Amino acid sequence: MRLKINGVDEEVAATTVAQLLADRGINPAVRFLAIAVNGAVVRRAEWSQAALKAGDAVEIVRPLQGG
Amino acid sequence: MNDPFTIADTVFASRIFVGSARYPNQQVMLDALAAAGPAMVTMSIRRISLEGYAESLVDLLGGSYRILPNTAGCVTARDAILTAELAREALETNWIKLELIGDRELLYPDVEQLVHAADELVRKGFTVLPYCNEDPVACQKLADVGCAAVMPLGSLIGSGRGIANPAAIELICARSPVPVVLDAGIGTASDAAQAMELGCDAVMVDTAIAKSHDPIRMAAAMRGAVEAGRLARLAGRIPKRRFAEPSSPQLGLVGS
Numbered sequence: 001m002r003l004k005i006n007g008v009d010e011e012v013a014a015t016t017v018a019q020l021l022a023d024r025g026i027n028p029a030v031r032f033l034a035i036a037v038n039g040a041v042v043r044r045a046e047w048s049q050a051a052l053k054a055g056d057a058v059e060i061v062r063p064l065q066g067g
Numbered sequence: 068m069n070d071p072f073t074i075a076d077t078v079f080a081s082r083i084f085v086g087s088a089r090y091p092n093q094q095v096m097l098d099a100l101a102a103a104g105p106a107m108v109t110m111s112i113r114r115i116s117l118e119g120y121a122e123s124l125v126d127l128l129g130g131s132y133r134i135l136p137n138t139a140g141c142v143t144a145r146d147a148i149l150t151a152e153l154a155r156e157a158l159e160t161n162w163i164k165l166e167l168i169g170d171r172e173l174l175y176p177d178v179e180q181l182v183h184a185a186d187e188l189v190r191k192g193f194t195v196l197p198y199c200n201e202d203p204v205a206c207q208k209l210a211d212v213g214c215a216a217v218m219p220l221g222s223l224i225g226s227g228r229g230i231a232n233p234a235a236i237e238l239i240c241a242r243s244p245v246p247v248v249l250d251a252g253i254g255t256a257s258d259a260a261q262a263m264e265l266g267c268d269a270v271m272v273d274t275a276i277a278k279s280h281d282p283i284r285m286a287a288a289m290r291g292a293v294e295a296g297r298l299a300r301l302a303g304r305i306p307k308r309r310f311a312e313p314s315s316p317q318l319g320l321v322g323s
Contacts, residue, residue, distance in 0.1 A: 006114040010092030026115075032125045033115070034157035039145070057135045059114065061153050063125050065096075066111025067137050067224070067273035 001054040018048040020058065034061050069297045072268050074246050075162075075194045075215040079106035082263070083293045084135065084248065085286070086273025087128065097281050100132065102286035103276065107135040109164055112154045125158070135196070137164040142177070144184035151188055164218070165187065165197040174251075175222045178205045182212060191215035191310065198250050201235040203242055208243045218271060221262065222252030225274040227257040233265055240266030256285070256292035263296025264304070289302055 005014050005020075014020035017035055021028055028047065035042050036059040042050045052058070071080050085105040090096035100108060108128055128134060136154035141147035144167065144247060151163040167178030167184055176199050184230050184300035185195050194215045199205050201219040219239055230236055240247050249262035250271035262270045272289055279285035 019221050033235055034112075034153040036149060036153055041149075041156050043156060059149070059153065061112050061114050061150075061157065063110040063134070063136060063154070063157055064113045065086075065088040065090075065124060065258055066137050067088045067271075 001052075003052060003054065004057040005024055006058070011050070015052055016048055017042055017046075017050040017052065017058075020052060021047070032062050032066075035059065036061075041066075069198050069294050070301070072187030072246060074109050074196070079269070081106040081290075082110065082269040082297060083084060083259070083289060084250075084269060084271040085276060085289075086271070088273055089215070089277035090282060091277075093124075093127065095132065096277070097127065099276055099282040099286040100128075102283050103272075103290050108132040109135045109271070109273070111137055111139045111157075112150050112157065134158055134160070135162055135164050136160065137166055139166045141167050142169070142171075142180075144168075144180045144187070147180075147184045148187055148191075151192070151193060155193070162194045162196065162215075163194055165195050165214075167197075169287060176200050176205075176220075178202070178208075181205075182208050185209055185214050186212040196248065201232050201239065203235065205240050206239050206243055206247075210243060214245060216246040216248055216268075218248045218250035220251035224251045225278075226252050227275060228252050229254050230261055230265070233261065235268065236262065240268075253289075255279075258290040258292075260292040260296035260299070261291050263293055264300050266321045269293070316320075 014023050037056055068080050071078050083105050085103050086109045121262055136158050138150040139148040140314045141181050147167045161189045167177050167181040168174050185197050188195050196216045197209050197214050198218045206217040221230040246268040247269055248269045249267045251270045253259055261268045276282050276285045
């Protein structure tokens with residue numbers, strides 16, 4: 001199904017947030033990562049339950065240098 | 068070493084905040100931070116790249132410094148609020164440096180959106196430190212909605228122009244019910260000292276250190292300048308006089 005990941009339209013097979021990370025080779029235990037789906041933060045404990053549906057907008061962010 | 072100061076529930080021994088951006092390389096950044104001895108180090112929140120993810124910067128800094136995430140680059144309250152919530156999730160801190168800009172060339176704050184976003188974030192339990200314009204009315208509004216400090220700009224971010232409106236900064240400091248941290252536009256050590264002399268509780272510096280010819284030396288200079296400026300403030304300066312007032316005694320002059 002088509003989702004928007006970090007602003008980019010993509011076709012993904014994943015149906016949960018955890019699955020999406022796994023498909024991208026991101027270790028689910030990685031620290032300092034935060035995820036929002038449709039403007040709402042999905043907490044780490046909910047990643048495996050949080051379902052994704054077509055048209056969802058997902059933000060996957062981390063801290064970077066900044067002033 | 069300066070007298071400590073408090074923002075919200077936290078006492079800080081250092082009166083300088085430093086950014087983590089624009090250094091020539093990571094080692095210089097670490098050495099500069101060590102020379103500055105900051106109370107907090109700021110970081111931005113950004114989308115991970117498609118290639119993958121490396122957590123190294125937070126690992127590098129988080130052990131030694133308190134990290135303050137920012138909402139740099141946000142132009143809407145909605146984006147700033149979401150960024151703050153993501154920052155809270157990623158870094159496990161309620162503290163946020165709120166930046167909401169109204170002009171991409173000037174990076175000047177959009178005060179209306181800023182006050183609205185600050186209000187909402189305070190209600191959501193954040194400790195909000197807003198980057199704002201050097202306007203006593205805006206600063207009062209931000210304090211009124213519950214911001215833990217205000218961070219008025221000296222001049223445009225990265226411009227190195229120092230404190231463009233010292234009178235305004237002095238007024239803000241005199242009236243603010245919350246700590247004042249001068250943020251943006253510091254160019255060299257004397258600017259940081261001036262901020263403290265005007266009554267600021269602390270200063271925030273990034274570009275002036277990171278892009279100087281010798282960031283480690285400049286970081287040390289900034290640390291000294293903040294300490295000197297704060298001491299001078301506490302010492303109580305002499306007034307500015309219109310005419311000369313001789314320092315040597317007037318009596319007993321040779322040839323008189």
